[in-house]
Amino acid sequence: MFQSYDGLCGIGELAERAGVSVKTVRFYSDSGLLPEASRSAGGHRRYGPDSLERLRMIRSLRAMDLPVPAVRRVLDEEDAAGRAGSALEDAVAGQLRALGSQLRALRWREAALRSVQECPAAERAARLRLIGAVTAPPSTAPLARFWRGWLPPRMPARAVSAFLDAAVPQPPEDPEPAHVLAFARLCAMVSRPCDGDEPTQPHAHKAAGARASAVLYAGLAEAYDLAGAEMRQGREPYPGEALDGFVDAYASARNTADTPDFRRTLARQLATDPRIDRYWELTAELVSPLSGRPEPTPGSAHDWLLAALGSRPGTTLPA
Known part of the structure; x- marks a missing residue:
């Protein structure tokens, strides 16, 4: 008073x-x-x-x-x-979200600056231009746009979202300089204009309609998950449940049966399909620990399944 x-x-x-x-x-x-x-x-x-x-x-x-x-x-x-009451609760929650975004941006900027600082002096200007093109905190929108243009047209939105969840890597919350560099290289790769040397879409895209594409990619996602589990165990490629699901995805999309002849034909086709090895290599650098066994990606899982099918090894684009 x-x-x-x-x-x-x-x-x-x-x-x-x-x-x-x-x-x-x-x-x-x-x-x-x-x-x-x-x-x-x-x-x-x-x-x-x-x-x-x-x-x-x-x-x-x-x-x-x-x-x-x-x-x-x-x-x-x-x-x-x-x-x-709720107004205060909402206000505090909103501030926490904003603060989290600011902290992620600061951690990203710190790792970016360290990446520039730690590289050879002659490379610093180029490294700065590469990393400086990435927002902080980083956005995966360029990667999503790349895949939306790559996927078969008129695929159901749910199927597209499921594939993007698997194919678009999320930057680490607490990145190291190597993570920043890998993500910047990924963004540069998918953002540059295509030319005659760029790989075209896999043959499977051209043969499948919207519904068949959804069936194909849903089946591939399950097969990649199974193959990834085998890879984490350190197992070499072998015929099994993962490969059966992989082949069945293609067979179901083409409305045909899984037969030895179909597997031989599929192996030949996938061995010559377009590849974007570099995308998956950079993805592995981004999502894997800096030491230890690399974390499986859709590309490396596809490679494992191709080897199990009898095709040549190598990281490939899901076809």
């Missing part, structure tokens, strides 16, 4: 009690966050006994970098319900 004849206080006393400047109190008042109880005969602002607690609440919210509109929503809800 303010020690004045009318229980109110002036802007100077309120500012002093709250530990803020008069300018700050005036700003909150002019913003509508801190209502005045009245004005004196001389036009000076007067504040009621609840103003000090309200001002402290405003300061706490602003200390968390909540914007003025969010602070107003919290205060309005408190005025209406007598306590802070």
Whole structure:
């Protein structure tokens, strides 16, 4: 309670009690966050006994970098319900998301700067241009656009999303310089204009319609998961459940049976299909630990299955 004849206080006393400047109190008042109880005969602002607690609440919210509109929503809800509720919860959650994004950007920038710093002096300018083209935090949109252009047309949206989940690597939350470099090289690879030396789409794309493409890629995703599990165990390629699912995906998409002749034909076709080895090599660099066994990718799983089918080894593009 303010020690004045009318229980109110002036802007100077309120500012002093709250530990803020008069300018700050005036700003909150002019913003509508801190209502005045009245004005004196001389036009000076007067504040009621609840103003000090309200001002402290405003300061706490602003200390968390909540914007003025969010602070107003919290205060309005408190005025209406007598306590802070969902508006405060939403505001805090939003700030946590924003802070998380800022921290990811800072970690990415730090790793990017270290990548430039650690490379040979003669390569630093080129390294800086390569890495500087990537946003912080990094966006996978260029990779998704690349695959959307590569996939068969008119594939169902669900099938496209499932494939993108597998084919588009997510940058690490706490990247090392090698991760930043691999991701920058990936983005540069998929963003450069195509020319006559670029691989064309696999033959399977040309033969399958929208429905058959969805069947094919759904089956391939399951086969890659099974092959990836075998690869994590360190097993060499061999005929088994993963290969059966791999072949069945192609057979089902083409409405034919899985026979020895079909497998021989499929092996010959896949051995000559276009390859984008570099994409999968960079993906493996991005998603694998810096030491230890590489993490399987759709490309390396496809390679494992091709070897099991009897084709030549090598990282290939899913056909």
